[in-house]
Amino acid sequence: MSKKYILNFHQKATEKPITYLLVKNFDIKINIISAKIEAGEAGTLILEMNGKRLDEAIAFIKAEGVDIHRMSEEIELDRDLCVDCGACTAVCPVGALTINHRTAEVELKPDLCVACGMCVKACPRRAISLSI
Amino acid sequence: MKKTIQEINEKILSGKAVAVTAEEIIDLVDKDGLEKTFEKVDVVTTGTFSPMCSTGVFLNFGHNDPPIKMNKTTLNGVPAYAGLAAVDAYLGAGELAEDYHGDDMYGGAHVIEALLKGEEIDLFATGAVTDCYPARECSHKVTLDSINEAIMFNPRNCYQNYAAAVNGSDKTIYTYMGILYPKFKNMNYATSGQLSPLLNDPTYRTIGVGTKIFLGGAQGHIAWNGTQFKTNVERLENGIPVAPAATLSLIGDLKEMSAEYIQSAVFERYGVSIFVGMGLPIPLLDLDILKNVCVRDEEIFTTIVDYSVPNLEKPTYGRIDYKSLKSGSVELNGKKVRTAPMSSIPKARKIAQTLKEWIMAGEFTLVEPVRMFPENTSLNSLGASGGGKDE
DSSP: OOEEEEEEEOTGGGGSOHHHHHHHHHOOEEEEEEEEOOTTSOEEEEEEEEOTTHHHHHHHHHHTTOEEEEGGGTEEEOTTTOOOOOHHHHHOTTSSEEEOTTTOOEEEOGGGOOOOOHHHHHOTTOOEEEOO | OBOOHHHHHHHHHTTOOOEEETTHHHHHHHHHOHHHHHHHOOEEEOOEEEEOSBOEEEEEOOOOSSOOOEEEEEETTEEEBOOSSTTEEEEETTOBOTTOOSSSOOBHHHHHHHHHTTOOEEEEEEEOOOSSOOOOEEEEEEOTTTSSEEEEEEEEEOOSSOOEEEOOSSSOEEETTEEEOTTTOEEEEOSOGGGOGGGSSTTOSSOEETOEEEETTEEEEEEEEOTTOOOOSOBOTTSOBSSOOOOEEEEEEGGGOOTTTEEEEEETTTEEEEEEEEEOEEEOOBHHHHHHHTOOGGGOEEEEEETTSOSSSOOEEEEEEHHHHHTSEEEETTEEEEEEESSOHHHHHHHHHHHHHHHHTTOOOOOOOSEEOOSSOOOOOOOSTTOOTTO
16 A cells, blocks of 8 residues: 655755655655645655655655655544534545544544645634644 | 323323434334334434534623623633623623634634633623722633623524535635535535434424523523524425524523533634534424424435625525435536535434433423414515615
């Protein structure tokens, strides 16, 4: 299964063709989910990555001074605050937040999250946080 | 086949009444048929847990020494209306703090929730200095226990049906129905469907002024028909209106309520609202009433309304049933549209379940309405600004 990662680039790291090197040197299959990078400025890249040499690839990314985290570690739903109203499920573009058909409770699948942040705004209980 | 509220109350008090939820009754009637179920079951309980902006509390703080006739009054910086006697005030859930410096909206709903959690609230008031009320201003820390009364009084709750909201424009809009993406990308709806109080007694045969209810975890009452109470709405054969119709005005003692069933809500770029948990018991007085409470999500329809049009009259896109809405996606104009609720079904279920248990345990008797709701009502509107009677 492919996993989603968020890469935070510092100014310097934006000068290297990181995604190209991931494909060429580590044979990683990449799907770019979102990219907010401008040359010479800090930026964020969200990638779906898959491949046998994924661990090596991640080590390479880190060595290049790029901050990398699994997406699933970024989103948090505070169950004590959540009332299962479902307002977040309206805006989630990837189905990471859905309503369980049987229990009618809100379900979070962190692996699907692309960190767009809309659920954070949509939640009337302010129960969702995104640590990006 | 008939029963009276008095007969049902006698059964409740002797611990013999049978209550089931508005979801459970559907399966029961499917299994045993109407008549056998009518003999067995006395009350059907409903529930809803939804943002209801028209909510607030009347507070009496107790007197300052020397006495003060409060005018400008704030609670944690949120203005309360004090144009009443001395230390009476009304705090509306939707009122925003005057100068809140946090990173999110803060309003009356948050103060109500804080009171319920037993937190200390900063009360500040200026006084209209008079011979009998000499104090010019006062500031105190108050809690729900320290004040005399906290009476929840909500002019308009529990809408009987509500629109399914979409956005036909090119930009995202932020509404009390949540965030709506452009070009009909999502559709948000608000009632609990087959569990919803007023959809189970669509023509108000058992409900009226005085009806005892579950309100915020306590026993409250229907105080009156709600504001914007509208009966003249297009209805299905089962009596269900296909657009917002009746509303309820509710009253209860905040001191008896629980923070589990009254919770603040923030709607991005809209404002503050409050989730209110309400449950209505429906006594099964005859077979027609039993038929009504058997209503299923697929038999309840609402109208799809485009919220991007900034006028009172908004374009509509036909009707949709609650079974489809609850499925997570529907088809609109040949395209798949994601659907999402604004009200909590798990909470609504818990409310209906709790009310059922109260009745079965003999802790909750029914109150016969002391006045039925008005018939043939429709709404007035202000029209365009600046308009008058002469035009």
